[in-house]
Amino acid sequence: MTGGSGRRATSDDPRSIAYDTLAAVSRDDAYANLVLPRLLTERKVTGRDAALATELAYGASRARGTLDRIVASVTGRETASLDQPVADVLRLGAYQILYTRVPAHAAVATSVSLVRKVAGHRPAGFVNAVLRKVAARPLDSWLHKLSPSDPVGALALRHAHPEWIVRAFAASLGDDAELPALLDADNAAPSVHLCARPGRVDRDELAAATGGKPGALSPYAVILPGGAPGDIPAVVDGGAHVQDEGSQAVAAALAAVPLEGRDERWLDLCAGPGGKAALLGSLAAQRGATLDAVEVSAHRARLVEKTVAGLPVTVHEADGRTFGEDGTYDRVLVDAPCTGLGALRRRPEARWRRQPSDIADLTVLQTRLLASAIRLLRPGGVVAYVTCSPHLAETREIAEAAEGVSAVDARPLFPGVDGLGPEPHVQLWPHRHGTDAMFLAVLRK
Numbered sequence: 001m002t003g004g005s006g007r008r009a010t011s012d013d014p015r016s017i018a019y020d021t022l023a024a025v026s027r028d029d030a031y032a033n034l035v036l037p038r039l040l041t042e043r044k045v046t047g048r049d050a051a052l053a054t055e056l057a058y059g060a061s062r063a064r065g066t067l068d069r070i071v072a073s074v075t076g077r078e079t080a081s082l083d084q085p086v087a088d089v090l091r092l093g094a095y096q097i098l099y100t101r102v103p104a105h106a107a108v109a110t111s112v113s114l115v116r117k118v119a120g121h122r123p124a125g126f127v128n129a130v131l132r133k134v135a136a137r138p139l140d141s142w143l144h145k146l147s148p149s150d151p152v153g154a155l156a157l158r159h160a161h162p163e164w165i166v167r168a169f170a171a172s173l174g175d176d177a178e179l180p181a182l183l184d185a186d187n188a189a190p191s192v193h194l195c196a197r198p199g200r201v202d203r204d205e206l207a208a209a210t211g212g213k214p215g216a217l218s219p220y221a222v223i224l225p226g227g228a229p230g231d232i233p234a235v236v237d238g239g240a241h242v243q244d245e246g247s248q249a250v251a252a253a254l255a256a257v258p259l260e261g262r263d264e265r266w267l268d269l270c271a272g273p274g275g276k277a278a279l280l281g282s283l284a285a286q287r288g289a290t291l292d293a294v295e296v297s298a299h300r301a302r303l304v305e306k307t308v309a310g311l312p313v314t315v316h317e318a319d320g321r322t323f324g325e326d327g328t329y330d331r332v333l334v335d336a337p338c339t340g341l342g343a344l345r346r347r348p349e350a351r352w353r354r355q356p357s358d359i360a361d362l363t364v365l366q367t368r369l370l371a372s373a374i375r376l377l378r379p380g381g382v383v384a385y386v387t388c389s390p391h392l393a394e395t396r397e398i399a400e401a402a403e404g405v406s407a408v409d410a411r412p413l414f415p416g417v418d419g420l421g422p423e424p425h426v427q428l429w430p431h432r433h434g435t436d437a438m439f440l441a442v443l444r445k
């Protein structure tokens with residue numbers, strides 16, 4: 001298994017497209033959810049072929065760790081140590097055999113011809129032999145055979161998540177009972193949510209026009225039944241944008257916190273690509289306030305500029321840790337850079353790329369950004385500390401260590417919504433709320 005060429009399959013066959021997506025993820029650290037749509041467009045693949053390519057590329061990316069364990073138990077070596085083209089063809093083949101209705105003989109035959117295309121004739125016999133052995137047992141039997149004895153390890157294997165992530169979810173949830181539902185939700189494609197920009201589009205009219213339904217958490221959310229949001233007239237003309245309802249709800253919560261005194265200067269300290277800045281900017285426009293939107297990355301600052309065009313928002317390409325004049329803002333959002341463990345359903349491969357060692361650097365940055373936000377607030381002003389991760393080290397522990405502020409109970413900002421704990425903060429969950437697992441702490445200076 002040496003000398004992998006790393007060639008692309010370059011064809012419009014769904015398996016080739018799925019393979020090229022997996023290869024881009026393995027070789028170039030690419031994001032499957034960016035590569036796949038581009039390949040489908042370039043190769044003009046639509047309809048059932050596009051659906052199959054999507055299922056295979058995203059499914060095999062999500063299940064990668066579990067597939068690798070099964071393949072490794074057949075080959076006797078780490079799957080990641082095989083040549084990349086062989087490893088990815090085996091993942092794709094094993095995924096079809098174990099997780100789809102593709103007949104095993106077809107999955108094996110197409111995998112053998114795929115490996116010939118991307119790695120030459122030498123590994124063809126190996127791929128054929130390995131996949132035949134994979135096909136000798138159904139998925140349940142593999143899971144049973146390879147399952148560790150501890151329950152969290154077993155859930156991690158069964159639901160294709162790294163163990164450290166399942167443990168982090170369990171710690172945040174407080175027990176293990178909901179883990180299967182949460183892990184299942186991570187493995188399902190999320191529905192598309194729109195944000196009807198306040199002052200531009202009426203949410204109920206947008207719901208009626210799109211066949212969607214109003215969301216329960218954000219007064220601006222429409223949950224779409226399916227289809228391509230880019231074709232919706234309100235999205236085309238900028239009256240609405242695509243945004244997870246949880247993201248909308250935490251931004252709207254900051255605007256809804258009661259505040260005494262001046263309420264004119266708002267700040268978004270981590271603004272790119274600008275979804276929350278667009279909602280806050282729309283609310284600011286209605287309330288005679290202005291928003292400063294800070295983003296350290298030049299490319300992402302440009303994205304914010306596009307997203308907030310026409311709103312009373314000034315974009316600053318700057319470092320939030322050192323930005324601005326102390327004591328000058330009334331409301332500040334810190335939507336901190338984080339592991340993104342609350343949005344795994346959106347990024348098929350992300351769970352396998354993230355490492356526990358990522359946490360330490362992120363928590364230092366999160367602490368410094370929150371301290372900067374507090375420095376920038378006037379006395380009595382409020383900060384919303386937000387992450388799209390439920391990891392306790394990135395959420396409660398950061399909020400509770402913040403100095404010079406007291407926690408505001410955030411739960412009344414979500415009237416009629418259950419399962420928001422832990423008091424006084426809000427933790428949303430995909431399996432409870434249908435949103436990304438957004439965390440919100442509201443702190444008053």
Ligand SMILES: C[S@@+](CC[C@H](N)C(=O)[O-])C[C@H]1O[C@@H](n2cnc3c(N)ncnc32)[C@H](O)[C@@H]1O
Pocket residue numbers: 247269270271272273274275276277294295296297300318319320321335336337338
């Ligand atoms: C979770 S994202 C924000 C998402 C955004 N609020 C939205 O709703 O579209 C975090 C952002 O913080 C930016 N960032 C990272 N470090 C930063 C810093 N020191 N100062 C300002 N922005 C920073 C990242 O580039 C990234 O765009």
